[in-house]
Amino acid sequence: MIGVTMYSNPISELSQHQLVEQHGALVKRIAYHLISRLPHTVDVNDLIQAGMIGLLDASHQYKASQGASFETYAGIRIRGAMLDEIRRNDWAPRSVHRKAREIAEVMHQLEQQLGRNPLDQEIARAMDIPLEQYHQHLHDASGHQLFSLDDLTDNQLSFDDSLDSNQGSPEELTENSRFEHALAQAIDTLPERERLMMNLYYHEELNLKEIGEILGVSESRVSQIHTQTMVRLRSKLRDWLQ
Numbered sequence: 037m038i039g040v041t042m043y044s045n046p047i048s049e050l051s052q053h054q055l056v057e058q059h060g061a062l063v064k065r066i067a068y069h070l071i072s073r074l075p076h077t078v079d080v081n082d083l084i085q086a087g088m089i090g091l092l093d094a095s096h097q098y099k100a101s102q103g104a105s106f107e108t109y110a111g112i113r114i115r116g117a118m119l120d121e122i123r124r125n126d127w128a129p130r131s132v133h134r135k136a137r138e139i140a141e142v143m144h145q146l147e148q149q150l151g152r153n154p155l156d157q158e159i160a161r162a163m164d165i166p167l168e169q170y171h172q173h174l175h176d177a178s179g180h181q182l183f184s185l186d187d188l189t190d191n192q193l194s195f196d197d198s199l200d201s202n203q204g205s206p207e208e209l210t211e212n213s214r215f216e217h218a219l220a221q222a223i224d225t226l227p228e229r230e231r232l233m234m235n236l237y238y239h240e241e242l243n244l245k246e247i248g249e250i251l252g253v254s255e256s257r258v259s260q261i262h263t264q265t266m267v268r269l270r271s272k273l274r275d276w277l278q
Contacts, residue, residue: 055095056088059110063087066114070122072243083118090117136177136267138163139170144271153227153268171260178263215276222272230265237262 067083094113098106142162146154154162160170223234229251236242236250244258251258 055091059091059107060088062107062111063091063114066111067118069241069243070115070118078122082121086117086121087114090114093117132176135173136263139173139264140267140271140274143268144274147271153225156264174260174263174267175256177267178259218273218276219269222269225272226265226268230261230268233258233261233265 063084064087067080067087070083071078071080090113091110094106094110097113098109139159142159143154146158146162150158156170157167160167163170223231226234233247233251236247237244242250244255244262248255248258251261253261
């Protein structure tokens, strides 16, 4: 891929055709990574279309002085545009959202009582439901709504702040730094298998099937574990997200 420094004209002056030609593969890569955790009713072409809009927006907003390459800047804009598209078309019934919030609340209460991460069985017992039903709630949530680390960071960190630490007031920068620290601490306190899943999914960028082969569980179970991990992180960061 051609680097930004090789362009003779600013990114904003590139034609739409040139942008698609040079960065279309990035849009598709992000779209197919996201689609792997979404229901079959979501059309990857819709994500690609939203991503292309994000790419065009990035071409107009990019400033080399922000300290990030155009590919890095555009990647965040593209992913954000796709997440916005998913949120706008959120098809999840209210009961799914309500149950996810209930699970997060029970997790928080049990963690306070036990001084550790509660087990699946303990969460189900506290909710007074069979373990199979608890897993079904996780399955419903993973099948209807995107639960993502991007959602957690998007709730707290502005886009420009995440790229340029020189922007924003001292108070905002301090607050963002504190949240990043809190998020890192929350991830460190996750159960070992959930930390491994996070690393494989977000850092190694493996898909659910590949992660399942490593963990020795089904692809569907990995999806449940991912959703449970996101709910657990929300419960740990509840003071920040409220």
